[in-house]
Amino acid sequence: MADRNIELELFARSHPTTALQGLLEQLEGDRALLEPEALPARSRALDGLERALGLDVGDDAERARADALRGWLEALDRALCDGLREDLRRGGGGAGLLDWAARCFIAETETGEHYDPLDELVSGVLRLPAPGDEIGALAEEMVFYQPTPARHVFDLLRRLSLCADDVVLDLGAGLGHVPLLVAACTEARAHGVEIEPAYVASAQACAAELGLRRATFACADARAVDLGQATVFYLYTPFTGAILRQVLDAIAQQARSRAIRVCTLGPCTAVVAAEPWLAGDARPPSDRIAVFRSR
Ligand SMILES: C[S@@+](CC[C@H](N)C(=O)[O-])C[C@H]1O[C@@H](n2cnc3c(N)ncnc32)[C@H](O)[C@@H]1O
Structure with missing residues (x-):
């Protein structure tokens, strides 16, 4: 994603409107982002949208589309976390969380002390008070x-x-x-x-x-x-x-x-x-x- 962000930034500087349009077309056409298990891909998509919106590119209509898409992707993640959180609150245990960790993330190949979408998922489930x-x-x-x-x-x-x-x-x-x-x-x-x-x-x-x-x-x-x-x-x-x-x-x-x-x-x-x-x-x-x- 880092490379894509750099590309996007360079492209945005020379084509201030079309960079956001291109990203929107790509993400809006990606039906796989709707799948619950697409959490890591949604996280990357949200990163790209944040980055593009932060660069202040695109016209008003494109920025509104980007904002709506961001809200939509965030709502999908929230629904996923709500379900896992409810499981815990009802005493059903953390099987869902364990399943997520096992299916999507492999620690052996993901070393280092950085954070990733699993941290976002855990944070969305625990919702620790600030x-x-x-x-x-x-x-x-x-x-x-x-x-x-x-x-x-x-x-x-x-x-x-x-x-x-x-x-x-x-x-x-x-x-x-x-x-x-x-x-x-x-x-x-x-x-x-x-x-x-x-x-x-x-x-x-x-x-x-x-x-x-x-x-x-x-x-x-x-x-x-x-x-x-x-x-x-x-x-x-x-x-x-x-x-x-x-x-x-x-x-x-x-x-x-x-x-x-x-x-x-x-x-x-x-x-x-x-x-x-x-x-x-x-x-x-x-x-x-x-x-x-x-x-
Ligand atoms: C690197 S964080 C680790 C947090 C947590 N164990 C985790 O893994 O998510 C270190 C924590 O140790 C706490 N700490 C430092 N010295 C301590 C001490 N003498 N007694 C208790 N807590 C201490 C700090 O306030 C900090 O929250």
């Missing part, structure tokens, strides 16, 4: 909020095969995507610990709205929480340096009495991979969630 503007500053070594890309969460769920006895603890849970998806799509319980109160409030409101009772959240510093219930620890590099060291030592203490798994994404993976009490890939990929087991 956390507001009053986000506190983080102390040194604490890492700012960024959600795990959804394809990595689903990839992790496939590989973990969680059961009802599992408890997933997300240390530095942000808005809670990981615990929410664990509770929605598996039988396990999930708990998110997050230092920013506004994120915790959003995650709790979302869990309550969707009836995800197995997802719970607490506002706390990860160094101060009870780790005793968790069977799976998840860290999307929430902190570095001495904080990471202190939390890993506390998790190692837990591993002395029971089998646990530690899952990581981002730069903290290299630190965790060097822990002698954990077994796993000696050189785990830096752009996919790594899974380690206690020895």
Whole structure:
């Protein structure tokens, strides 16, 4: 799509009206965009329309057509998300979400920390309340909020095969995507610990709205929480340096009495991979969630 956008931009500069017209004709004639499973293609089409409208090309009639087409494609996505959301609210579980993740997105070939249409789908299903503007500053070594890309969460769920006895603890849970998806799509319980109160409030409101009772959240510093219930620890590099060291030592203490798994994404993976009490890939990929087991 990036190449198409550059082409469109170059073309638009020399043919300010026909660029939008060409795009409209192509998209309006593409009946496949109507299919529910055309979510990724719709996302690309919406990108193209946004881009063309942002370039201020086309006459009034073309821009109105583009606007109408955008609204129409967005409504199709909304209807898809509404259905999946209703499944969750009625207690039907996340089978629909899992099906989407399996059919359309393959984590093995989609590495990296970028976001894709699956994130849009998850966001349309969860509809997390915006956390507001009053986000506190983080102390040194604490890492700012960024959600795990959804394809990595689903990839992790496939590989973990969680059961009802599992408890997933997300240390530095942000808005809670990981615990929410664990509770929605598996039988396990999930708990998110997050230092920013506004994120915790959003995650709790979302869990309550969707009836995800197995997802719970607490506002706390990860160094101060009870780790005793968790069977799976998840860290999307929430902190570095001495904080990471202190939390890993506390998790190692837990591993002395029971089998646990530690899952990581981002730069903290290299630190965790060097822990002698954990077994796993000696050189785990830096752009996919790594899974380690206690020895
Ligand atoms: C990279 S984000 C990961 C978010 C979430 N785990 C996910 O994967 O979607 C890191 C989060 O850790 C939180 N955080 C940083 N230091 C923390 C600490 N000491 N205790 C609890 N949360 C912390 C940040 O506020 C931020 O929301």
